[in-house]
Amino acid sequence: MPDSGLLQTFLPARPELLRFLRLRGAMPDEAEDILQSMGLKLAEQETGPVDQPRAYLYRMATNEFLLHRRGDARRRRRDESWVDAQSGFMREVDPQPSAETVLIASQHLHLLQGVITAMPERTATIFRLFRLDGVPQKTIAADLGISVSAVEKHLARAYLDILQARKKFDEESGPARHPAHEQGHHHD
Amino acid sequence: MTETASDLTETALRWHIRLRNGGDADWDAFADWLAQNPDHAEAYAEVEAMDHALDSALPDLHFPAPQPAEPQPVAANDDAPAPARRWRWAAGAGGALAAGLVLALVGGPFGEHGSSRYQITTAPGESRTIDLDAGTQITLNGDTQMVFDRKDARFARLDHGEALFAVQHDTQHPFTLEMGTSRIVDIGTLFNVVSLPDQTRIAVAEGAVDYRPDGQSIPLHAGQQMQADTAAGTARVSPIDHDTVGSWRHRRLSYDGSPLEQVAQDLGRVLGAAIRVDARIAHRPVFGTIDVQDITPVRIPLLASALNVRVVKQGKTWILKPAHGPTP
Incomplete structure (x- = not known):
């Protein structure tokens, strides 16, 4: 199974990645969410053999963590403008x-x-x-x-x-x- | 406190630089450094945010021209594929962020959008995934150039190459993909597009898209593929198996009668090699699936029997010739 290399590295590396995400400042359930979505992505994306697989996983965890954080901020902004559009209520906008x-x-x-x-x-x-x-x-x-x-x-x-x-x-x-x-x- | 704030910032900066191409040992050491003191994570996050904030400004910045004395080893040989050392295929696949960091400077032709647009280019054999928003993901195959808009996540332009689109539907803001004078407007979908100088191929796995060449409209539904000859202005729609759409991501290429010429182009993009086909067999139909999981450019001759061709190497180009033709 040449294509399951990353997934095979992922399972034993999971505790290290959890520690890493917590050190980066992720909340416990946020870190779990990130690891779960990483596991799913790895299971479906079948990469070729990767040298330095742990570096790959750390990098992936970092990307997911940042997307999570930056995505939260974006989503909040989007939700606000959505509420404005749906309610037909004009928020007082200061240009x-x-x-x-x-x-x-x-x-x-x-x-x-x-x-x-x-x-x-x-x-x-x-x-x-x-x-x-x-x-x-x-x-x-x-x-x-x-x-x-x-x-x-x-x-x-x-x-x-x-x-x-x-x-x-x-x-x-x-x-x-x-x-x-x-x-x-x-x-x- | 043994380290001052500016020492700490400098240390964080050095980690940030090293980690961009860091190996296993670098990342392990970085995790240990973070564990030493909670201030470390904070200093690192600050450096990271500073670097991220450069994204929006970078395309507008002017850098000094490199000294003319410096030879440009890559640009010197035009027709050769970019050297493999630049990018590893697998290394690109994981990082939406990593891909986002590679912003190329794009010049004038974008009119009023100028500064918010940026270009992403993959080398032959490389593949990258870009997240435009939470529900929209684009995977670029090798030798592909695309342009995105930082201020408009519903816009993309495919200059050349191939990409797979997983697009979240939004009636208010339909996703639009531009290609030359044509555009594709999604109706919520998973689809694959190949853009060549004189040809466009679209395959839809889920949902539907609307292909609009020069203002016309060709609706395409799940399980359909279309091949358009952009010079002649003709298009042919035929059925396709959903599962095979975008199968190049898994390094498997599936064909149901496509001409060998097209197969060679696809192989070239995935493997990062220049592959040409002898004109006598360029239109021969290919059926079946080619698994290129373990194929690297040097192993291209292994494909000879599967494709029923003879593989000849001329310089840096692989040429597929008739299996039993006259020997040169």
Whole structure:
């Protein structure tokens, strides 16, 4: 049974994955839900033999966890607009927030562009290859003729620059107003 | 506290970078690191959210052009399939998120939608699954290019290649798939689409779709497939077994009289290899199921007897020739 490899790894790895999901912050029943849907997906999707199967399962668990979290926030927003549409009740809409959101998004873009322009060219190129083009570190290292750890240093530098610029931006534009936070949390 | 907040952020960042292509040992070590201190998970989630927030901005950012002195090893040989080292087939199958991370920069032709659209491309032999919303999932076969809209989960465009669509029906917002000047509007369904330069094939497993080439309308129901010649503007509808729709996902290809030429194209997409057919047998019908579970490009000659052909390799291309033809 060459195609049941992942499922065979999944069953013994289940306790580890449960621990991992709990460590990531999943509630006990949420973690169980995620593992159950993983089991179903694995049973029906028949992948070929995978090397590093536990890494595959950890990654899958992470994806499911994030989809769960981000999906919750989206669903809540959708439910609200559905209620509005069904009840025929016009929620008092203040046009200000959406204009402000647009403004913040464009400021965010401007800020990121500034950070990237300020980076050493090689750092920016490595970041682009990794983050935009999805090229693995090992391949970037081989293509540029440098070590994997050098690639990772460039990437850490690029991400740190972005993080720092963002922190500064958040402090200046007030709390809880960043696009990143909309993904995970619910705003009233 | 032995580590400062910024040290912790940097450590979390290094994990985040390493894990993108991490192996078993990296993930085990990461779990142990999370267990050391609850602050670790929080720092990691912050880094993850920051990275995720880049998604919307990335297509609009300008990066410095790579130095001209740097040779581009991949772009240099146009016709060769992308090197296998880039993507493993199985590694792509698990990650909706991983696929979402690979956003390619798309330029001007999208008019006012410009910034919210993004492109996902699979290399030959690779396969990826994209979740557009809770009920809509799209699986891209190898050598396929699609465009999605971050602001509109009910839109997709298939530029070329093959994809399987599991679409949740919503009368208010029907799902629309664009292909050139044609479009498909779903009526709640599971369907497979192959888009080639001069041909479109659609097979419906569940529900129904409406194929609209240049404003016309061809309804297709479960158990039907359609083959359209897009240049001539003709389409032929025939029955198909539900179970075989999208069977390429399981690395099984089923045919009920399809021409060998089409079989070769399908094999090429799934295996990540260039496969051509001698014109003398290009239209020969193929019946039955080909299991390519254990087939890698180097093992393509194993298919010779199943397809009743002779397999010849010319450069990087496999050519299927008549089994008993004259030897060159």
